[in-house]
Amino acid sequence: MLVRFLNETAEKVGREASKRPEVELEPIRAALARVARGDATDSDRLTLQQAAFDGALVVRSDGQSSATSILAGDATSPVEHGDDVARKLREFLLPQRPGRLPPMPQLFLIGRAGALAEIKRRMGISGGQPLHARTVVRGWPGIGKTTLVNAFAYDAQANACFPDGVLWTSLTREPAILSEIAAWGRALGLDGLARSPIIKDAVDQLTKRLADARMLIIVDDVWDAAHAQSFLQCAGQRCGVLLTTRLPAVAEELSPAPDAVYTLPLLREDDGILLLRLLAPAVVAGKHDACLHLVRDLEGLPLALHVAGRLLASEARMGWIVDDLLLRLRDGAAVIDAKAPADRADIEKQTIPTVAALLQQSTDLLDQHTRECFAFLGAFAPKPATFDLDAMAAVWMTDDPKPVVRELAARGLIEPAGGRFQMHALLVAHARSLLDP
Ligand SMILES: Nc1ncnc2c1ncn2[C@@H]1O[C@H](COP(=O)(O)OP(=O)(O)OP(=O)(O)O)[C@@H](O)[C@H]1O
Ligand SMILES: [Mg+2]
Structure with missing residues (x-):
């Protein structure tokens, strides 16, 4: 009864409720040994990818050295091998x-086995008839949409289902559509699409080329x-076709059917603490309860946990006491002022944006009045931040809060x-x- 209650409560706040699955160490070890010897099989790839995409196998590289660990429950077993094996493993x-x-991808994907399996089921990748050949993944900023769909490009089952390969693009707010279509063309041996006088000509050529192809298309x-x-x-x-967006209204427009939108859940608490432990092991070991509070306050958002983990680890490396930082991170302000993780670098500008700048991409879409309403809602937010219509009417001093609520929900800034x-x-x-400010 209690478990059911907890599951239902977790569903309401958009989290997966079940426990982390038990990790079987032996198949992972055996597959790793075969990768090192050079005689690993396709089924080893499936075993190791499943472990890597769910935080049971963590492959890390800081450019100079690499480390591989198998994680089971609270135990971390480092796998001893040279850098050449780490490289082979990554390539494999x-x-x-x-x-x-x-x-x-970073090969550092925690708690996404359920999401991967669900999307595979919908798209018929794990066998069975596809429910939707086109699936739209949506969710809060920084919840891990890009990280998840990028993993599909390398996933063994997805590759078997779409043997002709992958076509990927990431659009941003002002995409260069013709040059992206031309890049897809080049990847398929169709040169010169960029010189098409209108996009339609390039699209028509590519459409012909893909008429019978079995490819996975990713539009991030x-x-x-x-x-x-x-x-x-x-x-x-x-x-x-896999698409991602932060914006529920865009997800609906892109979706062939309402249930073709998959809302990516926040990380479970145990996965959140695991992620923090991988990033700042000494801090989590020394201040486990405070870290648990931090994971709860940051509500299982991978972007926030990455930033918090990095800040904590660098203070701890200096030998400093992190109590004060833990407290400042808990209300989110220290997280949004910090730089985002390196994999969020802006390639064109060659800079890493702050977390605030990433979030601002969503609030920039609002008109001034709606942005002010959003700001006031934050100022009066209870913890956790949930509101009913009456509360919003009171904060905004209006009789009819629904138009602003609709707009904020359409932009993914509040969630029913x-x-x-x-x-x-x-x-x-x-x-x-x-x-x-
Ligand atoms: N499951 C995960 N395990 C570990 N790290 C993750 C996970 N998911 C995402 N991350 C990390 O969290 C950060 C945010 O992830 P990502 O960029 O995929 O989010 P997003 O939902 O695409 O964000 P946006 O809405 O800005 O596009 C990245 O640094 C990524 O490496
Ligand atoms: Mg993204």
Whole structure:
């Protein structure tokens, strides 16, 4: 009864409730040994990818050295091997494929076995008839949409289902659509699409080329459904299509059916603490309870946990006491002022944005009145931040809060949750910072 209650409560706040699955060490060890010897099989790839995409196998590299660990429960077993084996392992886990692939993921993916399995089920990747050849992944800023869909580009089951390869693009708010279509063309040996006088000509050529292809198409970071249309049009009947967006209204527009939108959940508490432990092991070992509070306050958002973990680890390396930092991180302000993780670097500008700048991409879409309403909502937010319509009417001093609520929900800045509306803790911190820049 209690378990059911906890599961239902977790569902309401958009988290997975079940426990971390037990990790079987032996198959992972045996597969790793075969990778080192050079006689690993496709089934080893599946075993190791499943472990790597769910935080049971962590492969880390800081450019100079690499470390591989198998994680089971609270125990971490480092796997001793040389750098050449670590490189072989990375190549084995992330095989090159025909087409255009996303940048290599970090191989540091915690708690996403359920999400991967669910998307595979919907798209028919794990067998069975596809429910939706096109699936839209949406969710809070920084929840891990990009990281998840990029893993699909390398996933052994997805590769078997789409043997002709992968075509990936990430759109941003102002995409260069023709040059992205041309890059897809080049990857397929169709040169010169960039010289097409109009996008339609390039799209038509690519559409012909993909008519019978079995490719996985990934269109990440869509801000306007119209931007994705050219890419969708190219996808032949036998292609699978994965799209991501922060924006619920865009997800609906892109989705062939309401249930083709998959809302990516926040990390469970045990996965959140595992992620923090990987990033700042000494801090979590020494201040476990305070770290647990931090994971709860940051509500399982991978972006926030990465930033918090990095800040904690660097203070701890200096030999400093981190109590004060732990407290400052808990209200989110210290997180949004910090730089985002390195994999969020802006490639064009060659800079790493702050977390605040990433969040601001969403609030920039609001008109001034709605942005002010959002900021006030943050200022008056209870913890956890959920509101009913009456509370919002009172904060905004209006009789009819619904138009603003609709707009904030369409932009993914609040989320309907059982008759109330929820704002993620990091967005609360961002909203407050808008009032007090
Ligand atoms: N499951 C995970 N385990 C560990 N780290 C993760 C996980 N998911 C995401 N991350 C890390 O969290 C950060 C945010 O993830 P990501 O960029 O995929 O989020 P997003 O939902 O695509 O964000 P945005 O809405 O800004 O596009 C990245 O640094 C990524 O490496
Ligand atoms: Mg993204």
